[in-house]
Amino acid sequence: MGIFLPEFRGKCMVLPGGAQMAGRRCAGLCPTVLLTSRPFPRMLTSMIRTHRRCCAALAAIAVFAFPALSMAQKPPSPEKDLNAYLRYVVEQLCIPAVGGPVGLTQRLGAILVDGVRPIQIGNNTVGWRANYRLRNGDELRARQQGLDAKVQTLTMDYYKLFGDDDGELLPYMTVVANAECQVVNGRRIRYDKDGQQERLLVYGPGLETMEQSEPLNPPVPKGRDVRGVTVALFGTGINYTLPAFAARLARAPNGQSLGYDFWDMDSRPFDSDPSRSPFYPLRYGTQIASVLLKEAPHIRLLPYRYPEPDMTLMGDMVRAADFNHAVIVAMPLASNDKGDWNAFLQAVSRRPNMLFIIAAGNDGRDIDAQPVYPAVFHLENFLVVAASTAKGRVAPGANWGKNNVDIMVPAENLDVTTFYGGTARATGANFAVARVAALAARLLRHNPRWKAAQIKAAILKLAGPTPSEGQSVVKYGWIKDPEADF
Numbered sequence: 001m002g003i004f005l006p007e008f009r010g011k012c013m014v015l016p017g018g019a020q021m022a023g024r025r026c027a028g029l030c031p032t033v034l035l036t037s038r039p040f041p042r043m044l045t046s047m048i049r050t051h052r053r054c055c056a057a058l059a060a061i062a063v064f065a066f067p068a069l070s071m072a073q074k075p076p077s078p079e080k081d082l083n084a085y086l087r088y089v090v091e092q093l094c095i096p097a098v099g100g101p102v103g104l105t106q107r108l109g110a111i112l113v114d115g116v117r118p119i120q121i122g123n124n125t126v127g128w129r130a131n132y133r134l135r136n137g138d139e140l141r142a143r144q145q146g147l148d149a150k151v152q153t154l155t156m157d158y159y160k161l162f163g164d165d166d167g168e169l170l171p172y173m174t175v176v177a178n179a180e181c182q183v184v185n186g187r188r189i190r191y192d193k194d195g196q197q198e199r200l201l202v203y204g205p206g207l208e209t210m211e212q213s214e215p216l217n218p219p220v221p222k223g224r225d226v227r228g229v230t231v232a233l234f235g236t237g238i239n240y241t242l243p244a245f246a247a248r249l250a251r252a253p254n255g256q257s258l259g260y261d262f263w264d265m266d267s268r269p270f271d272s273d274p275s276r277s278p279f280y281p282l283r284y285g286t287q288i289a290s291v292l293l294k295e296a297p298h299i300r301l302l303p304y305r306y307p308e309p310d311m312t313l314m315g316d317m318v319r320a321a322d323f324n325h326a327v328i329v330a331m332p333l334a335s336n337d338k339g340d341w342n343a344f345l346q347a348v349s350r351r352p353n354m355l356f357i358i359a360a361g362n363d364g365r366d367i368d369a370q371p372v373y374p375a376v377f378h379l380e381n382f383l384v385v386a387a388s389t390a391k392g393r394v395a396p397g398a399n400w401g402k403n404n405v406d407i408m409v410p411a412e413n414l415d416v417t418t419f420y421g422g423t424a425r426a427t428g429a430n431f432a433v434a435r436v437a438a439l440a441a442r443l444l445r446h447n448p449r450w451k452a453a454q455i456k457a458a459i460l461k462l463a464g465p466t467p468s469e470g471q472s473v474v475k476y477g478w479i480k481d482p483e484a485d486f
Helices: 051-067 082-093 100-108 285-295 313-325 338-349 428-445 452-461
Strands: 007-009 012-014 110-120 124-133 140-148 150-160 169-177 183-191 199-201 210-215 230-235 302-304 328-331 356-358 382-388 406-410 414-417 424-425
Touching: 082 100, 082 140, 082 150, 082 169, 082 183, 100 110, 100 124, 100 140, 110 140, 140 230, 199 328, 230 285, 230 313, 230 428, 285 302, 285 414, 285 428, 302 313, 313 338, 328 428, 356 452, 382 428, 428 452
Parallel strands: 230 302, 230 328, 328 356, 356 382, 382 406
Antiparallel strands: 007 012, 110 124, 124 140, 140 150, 150 169, 169 183, 183 199, 199 210, 414 424
16 A cells, blocks of 8 residues: 555546546536546545535535545644654555545645645656645645655645734644655754744654754854954855854954844854755755865855845845955855846945855856856956866866856865765865855965955966866866965
8 A cells, every 4th residue: 555646637636436636627517526437435525515516415425325434533633743643644645545635635624725736747747746724724735756656755844823823834844755655754843932943853764753953043152253364155154053163253352253144134144045945954055164164274254144035135245244344255156047136236346346256056057058147247356166177177067158157176076064064075166166265365365455356366367278178168267276375
């Protein structure tokens, strides 16, 4: 017995027994159900009652003919035991009599929001997704997909309503189950009294035990300011709880960190990018910062977490870096949306003395033909950087562009410090940015009166032909070893 797999035909979802369900009329007696010679009883009791007599009569037939199904086991209370509740939901989707994602509504006493929608890759339907509004106002967001019936993944995201009926739905817990209906793992977000995310709790198989707990927005450790060249890092933040990073933070005289989180709008730019999933945040800012500190250990690090929910705040981030005396800004950020960068461009154009080292991106494409922003904006205080191999070829997956990329530097299989303090290897333009920012910081250390124009010119002088490329793929060339003495 495995996870129920519906079949989609056009806008209709075909269920066991020949019933079809869709968001609007497919055919037949009721607006959401088509019965054939083998009607599927669970669907009859959860129909939208547009033709009241028709649907009510069919529902009565279902309950009379199948009394056992109308007396299903009562689900656990999500308020009292959310782990048990989510295990129950997974189990119900594996019982054919329940009727899959549509029939689940009756078992949960829930409302199906926007129907069951197919997940498609090209012309192929590989699964479904559905949202359920529960009686307590919370929401369950389910999706099941896989290449075939034997390779299926079911994910349940539970969103909790904080506040009254007009409150906000916030991500609370997620579970992942396999094709055998076994809960593989789960994650829960714990909130503080102010509704701010506090910790991420990681559960093992069956949600029986909590295997790991990690902070989501911890306070910055106390410390003192250090002397050195100030380098601002615009990205996902850093794990400043690691001693090596906390020791190099730019601080005010009272020890307060000068970095800022423009995503959450607080003074804790902790490494996290939850844009893909709040339960599985990406954490690559710490790795980028580790390369920067390794190659320029003398710097004062000024970390800023970028404002993904409101990119108009990028202008404020530039102004904050300027206020805190950063001449060098490392920018491992890129997008395909030109409009994201309007406020940023306005702020940058007013600060010609600040040098912004920009990532060319990691899409494996020529950005002269397919632009990536902000790399393709031609500002005098931009230095656009791509990643190369140790032999001068474009690194796997890296972008290039003869007109829009200034230089390449080796950024393949670099040693990095991970978010958790371990070691790993990393490749890409973001790490090329860190290497060039470190080079710029060393130049500025030896020439403290220099501004953007002088630093940029000195870096470009170090670039030479790319020996392993048949033709030039960047404007000025390749720096073989950005750590070498200049």
